[in-house]
Each structure stands twice: as C-alpha cells, then as structure tokens.
Amino acid sequence: MIENGWPRSAAWTDGELRLGGIGVRELAARFGTPAYVLDEEEFLARCALWREALPDGEVHYGGKAFLCPEVVRWLEAAGLCLDVCTGGELAVAAAGGMDPARVVFHGNNKSVAELRRAVAWGVGCVVVDSFAEIERLAALAGEAGVRQRVMVRVTPGVAAHTHEFIATGGDDSKFGFSLNAGLAAEAVRRVLAAPSLELTGLHSHIGSQITDLGGFTLAARRMSGFLLAAEREHGVTIPRLDLGGGLGIVHRPGDPVPPGPAEVVAALREAVPARVRLAVEPGRSIAGPTTVALYEVGTVKEIPGVGTYVSVDGGMSDNPRPAMYGAAYTAILASRLSAAPPREVTVVGRHCESGDVLVRGLPLPADVRPGDLLAVPASGAYQRSMASNYNHVTRPPVVAVRDGSARVIVRRETEEDLLRLYS
Incomplete structure (x- = not known):
C-alpha cells in the first residue's frame, strides 16, 4: 500500500501503479489521459468513518468538492446528507435520487x-x-x-x-x-x-x-x-x-x-x-484522497542553468488549484520502474500560461520520457468540480475503480460538447 494521500488500494505490482486492482497502463489505454481515477471503496469507507463518528448527528457531504449522480447514489446508500450551493448542484442531487429532505442549500x-x-x-x-x-x-x-x-x-x-x-x-x-x-x-x-x-x-x-x-x-x-x-x-x-x-x-x-x-x-x-x-x-476529507489524476508526458525540456520542464497532457484546466492559491501536490512515474537517479523537475501543463504549473521541485527519475504516465494523488476534491475548458480543452472523465473493474461515472467531454454551445 502507498501512503501519504493515496487511496488504500494503490499498490505497485509488476512494475506499475495499480488502483482498485487495475494497472495504470490499462486504465490509460481504455479511458485515455488525462483522467481522474476514483477508488469507489475508498470513498465509501471515508463516508462510513464520518457516519460512525457521529451516529447521533448529521454528516452533510460538501458537494462542491466533487459531485455527480453516481456519487449522490453512494451518499444516499451511506446514510449521508448533501450540501449544495447552486441550482446546478440541486439538479445533480435530484438526478442522483437524493431525498430532498436530506439536502441543505x-x-x-x-x-x-x-x-x-x-x-x-x-x-x-x-x-x-x-x-x-x-x-x-x-x-x-x-x-x-x-x-x-x-x-x-x-x-x-x-x-x-x-x-x-x-x-x-x-x-x-x-x-x-x-x-x-x-x-x-x-x-x-x-x-x-x-x-x-x-x-x-x-x-x-x-x-x-x-x-x-x-x-x-x-x-x-x-x-x-x-x-x-x-x-x-x-x-x-x-x-x-x-x-x-x-x-x-x-x-x-x-x-x-x-x-x-x-x-x-x-x-x-x-x-x-x-x-x-x-x-x-x-467534503475534501471524503473525496480528496479517493482519486488519482493520471497524465501522459508529452515533452521533456531541459534548459541549461534553469532546470527541466516535464509537460503533461492536462494542466490548469483540470487542476487550477496550484495557480489559484499555490496548492502543492506531488506526482510519481506510475507506468514503469526506473533505476535512474532522481532529478528535480517542474511538471507543467499544456496551456498558454506561464502559471500553468502542476508540481514544482518534484524529484522524478532522470530518464522520464514522452509516453510515460504520471500519477498525482489527492486529486478528488476541487479538481473536476473546478475544471474548465480554457483553451477549448475538453474536461477529463472520472473513472471509478473497484475490485479489478472500472467504469466511467463522468464521461470525457468531446469537441462536439463544446460546439453545441455556439449559435
């Protein structure tokens, strides 16, 4: 088991990171990158910890952390209430079948x-x-x-x-x-x-x-x-x-x-x-550690006297928190083992902004290369919910994993989705 913000199912097997019993190479091949990989058992276990801690009170899941109809169904089954703060979140609560009496607006x-x-x-x-x-x-x-x-x-x-x-x-x-x-x-x-x-x-x-x-x-x-x-x-x-x-x-x-x-x-x-x-x-304490963001490396740029930039296929559109208020994350090379010594790099996104930085001062193996997969833990709260279409990039899917199975609970946006908004 990997600790420090990773879901409990995260483990190294056969030279790659596995989540919910599935290797990241398979997840990337099936669902593409970037993607949010959500450990369903971890989410339900965290709901249960709060419910057990307050059996005579009320646990209201903060929907702004991450919400979709499937999560609403998990909350209903776990006996939690739900906090919403907009009409859109009300609509998601209704679509997921939440009892309105258990919703706080x-x-x-x-x-x-x-x-x-x-x-x-x-x-x-x-x-x-x-x-x-x-x-x-x-x-x-x-x-x-x-x-x-x-x-x-x-x-x-x-x-x-x-x-x-x-x-x-x-x-x-x-x-x-x-x-x-x-x-x-x-x-x-x-x-x-x-x-x-x-x-x-x-x-x-x-x-x-x-x-x-x-x-x-x-x-x-x-x-x-x-x-x-x-x-x-x-x-x-x-x-x-x-x-x-x-x-x-x-x-x-x-x-x-x-x-x-x-x-x-x-x-x-x-x-x-x-x-x-x-x-x-x-909200964060339930959703945050359940999810790993998965990216593919596109370029590695070494600048003498400056450092190394590792560019991935996501960025501030799927995780705006580092740019907004300096939130600090880590990442690992997830698709293979490497014996190369570590070197500090800056992991950056694909957007036309110098502030599009995901992780600074990250030690990664010196042989990191295009096509490698990077995994960012603690990505379940305020990432998909704050994601944008900046530069007309489509938002990633959320893939729930459990016991060796994977299913999409929020599909990847398409260019057709974006174009539907225009007259």
Missing part, C-alpha cells in the same frame, strides 16, 4: 429562481446568508404555502490558518452574518418573526484545508454561546448546530496529518451542549 447569493426551486422540491434546509435572502425566502415560502426550514449562517470571527481565499470564518468574509457586529442576532430575530420560516439551527464554516483542531473548537465554543444566548432572548429551542467542514488532507509527503473524523467530532462535542444535534460538512 447553501450560497451567499441564491437567485429567486433557485430558492423557488428549492422550496418547491422540498429541500430539507436553506442556510440563509443575508437579510435580503431572509425576506426573499419568506415571501417564496409564503406563496408556496409551506414553512421552510432554515439555518442562519454565522461568521464567528475565527481565523483559520489557511489561504485567505479559502478562509471563511472572519468578520470580513462575504459569507453569513457577523457574530461580533451583532448581525447574526438580528438575523435570528428576523427569521423568528417570519411565519413562513422555521429556525432549525445555526451554521458556521471557518475555512478549508485546516489541519489542527484549534479553530474548530474555538468556533464551536463561540457558536454554542451564541445559540444559548439566542434561546434565552427569544424563549425558543434551537435544535441543531452545524459547524461546517474544512478538514484538510495530505497532498504530499511531509504534509501535516490532520485529525481523523472521530477526533474532530469528539473535540466539537466537548464544546457543544449535549442536547444540541451536531452536524458537520466533510
């Missing part, structure tokens, strides 16, 4: 059409994010003759030690209502004053790729204190506290190993009143 600027659709579908909960949205949703629920269940999103003023682009718990966040400025208390008052809305909980989320429990527990204490204060002020019971997700994963050797689900839940439980139903929203 997030987002800082949901449109009227999206809210109307969510109410009509019977979505389990809407996380309100602004005063305008409270008014908008109350009117739509009133028109529909229903009492819509909501949570109020609160920014607890907790700084997560992560990149500024994925930190969401500070007072300057675009998300939610500031606790410190008194806006969260006012939001609770307005929800309770709306006959067509039912306040079922409070919500917070402090950021992503977090590897220590300090921020989580501080946010949990602040949110618990606010919940108790709101109950006293209004003489109500607020049954649920959703403390979000954001737990990090290992992307490369040497990365800090984050706590596991049981440790996270135990720490949160200590800060939350026992009678309050706890909810969490893991």
Whole structure:
C-alpha cells in the first residue's frame, strides 16, 4: 500500500501503479489521459468513518468538492446528507435520487429562481446568508404555502490558518452574518418573526484545508454561546448546530496529518451542549484522497542553468488549484520502474500560461520520457468540480475503480460538447 494521500488500494505490482486492482497502463489505454481515477471503496469507507463518528448527528457531504449522480447514489446508500450551493448542484442531487429532505442549500447569493426551486422540491434546509435572502425566502415560502426550514449562517470571527481565499470564518468574509457586529442576532430575530420560516439551527464554516483542531473548537465554543444566548432572548429551542467542514488532507509527503473524523467530532462535542444535534460538512476529507489524476508526458525540456520542464497532457484546466492559491501536490512515474537517479523537475501543463504549473521541485527519475504516465494523488476534491475548458480543452472523465473493474461515472467531454454551445 502507498501512503501519504493515496487511496488504500494503490499498490505497485509488476512494475506499475495499480488502483482498485487495475494497472495504470490499462486504465490509460481504455479511458485515455488525462483522467481522474476514483477508488469507489475508498470513498465509501471515508463516508462510513464520518457516519460512525457521529451516529447521533448529521454528516452533510460538501458537494462542491466533487459531485455527480453516481456519487449522490453512494451518499444516499451511506446514510449521508448533501450540501449544495447552486441550482446546478440541486439538479445533480435530484438526478442522483437524493431525498430532498436530506439536502441543505447553501450560497451567499441564491437567485429567486433557485430558492423557488428549492422550496418547491422540498429541500430539507436553506442556510440563509443575508437579510435580503431572509425576506426573499419568506415571501417564496409564503406563496408556496409551506414553512421552510432554515439555518442562519454565522461568521464567528475565527481565523483559520489557511489561504485567505479559502478562509471563511472572519468578520470580513462575504459569507453569513457577523457574530461580533451583532448581525447574526438580528438575523435570528428576523427569521423568528417570519411565519413562513422555521429556525432549525445555526451554521458556521471557518475555512478549508485546516489541519489542527484549534479553530474548530474555538468556533464551536463561540457558536454554542451564541445559540444559548439566542434561546434565552427569544424563549425558543434551537435544535441543531452545524459547524461546517474544512478538514484538510495530505497532498504530499511531509504534509501535516490532520485529525481523523472521530477526533474532530469528539473535540466539537466537548464544546457543544449535549442536547444540541451536531452536524458537520466533510467534503475534501471524503473525496480528496479517493482519486488519482493520471497524465501522459508529452515533452521533456531541459534548459541549461534553469532546470527541466516535464509537460503533461492536462494542466490548469483540470487542476487550477496550484495557480489559484499555490496548492502543492506531488506526482510519481506510475507506468514503469526506473533505476535512474532522481532529478528535480517542474511538471507543467499544456496551456498558454506561464502559471500553468502542476508540481514544482518534484524529484522524478532522470530518464522520464514522452509516453510515460504520471500519477498525482489527492486529486478528488476541487479538481473536476473546478475544471474548465480554457483553451477549448475538453474536461477529463472520472473513472471509478473497484475490485479489478472500472467504469466511467463522468464521461470525457468531446469537441462536439463544446460546439453545441455556439449559435
């Protein structure tokens, strides 16, 4: 078994990397490259770990990490709920057969059409994010003759030690209502004053790729204190506290190993009143380590005094995270063994951008050559979901592997798919 961010089925056999019991050379021949190879058993095992850690609460899978109808079916079978944040993600949830009562609808600027659709579908909960949205949703629920269940999103003023682009718990966040400025208390008052809305909980989320429990527990204490204060002020019971997700994963050797689900839940439980139903929203920590991105080397360019560039057939269109906020990955030569000594290279993509870099300072065998396959672990979260058609490159498929079998759960885009959009 290979560790450090790889799925548990990853193993070296007969001189090549195997995933889910299938060699990467066969996967590349059958499905092409680039491709995302998803270990189905790993995904389900990670769902089970969260479900086992919180049997008396709710585990909401963060759909923005990676979502498709087949994943929705896995979540339904695993007993998880689902977080969505757009009408498109609502559509995928419905296509996968998710019970709408187990769907939570997030987002800082949901449109009227999206809210109307969510109410009509019977979505389990809407996380309100602004005063305008409270008014908008109350009117739509009133028109529909229903009492819509909501949570109020609160920014607890907790700084997560992560990149500024994925930190969401500070007072300057675009998300939610500031606790410190008194806006969260006012939001609770307005929800309770709306006959067509039912306040079922409070919500917070402090950021992503977090590897220590300090921020989580501080946010949990602040949110618990606010919940108790709101109950006293209004003489109500607020049954649920959703403390979000954001737990990090290992992307490369040497990365800090984050706590596991049981440790996270135990720490949160200590800060939350026992009678309050706890909810969490893991996304990356479920999807991330399940998937390996597979690329073919196209060119190897040595520049004297500068270094070596290894170009692959993907890049920032299928993994924009290194260019967006400096996310660091590793990669290995996956299609053969090599006795050549390692040398540091820069793995780059095929796009017309100097910033199209996937991995910097990567030790690869000095004989790496065109036609070799490189494998990048920890590629299951925020890669396919953030992928683009930059330079009119088609997006890769997602291939699920399990027990020696492989099947496409998201097909590769074609040029015909791109051309259909043009008049």
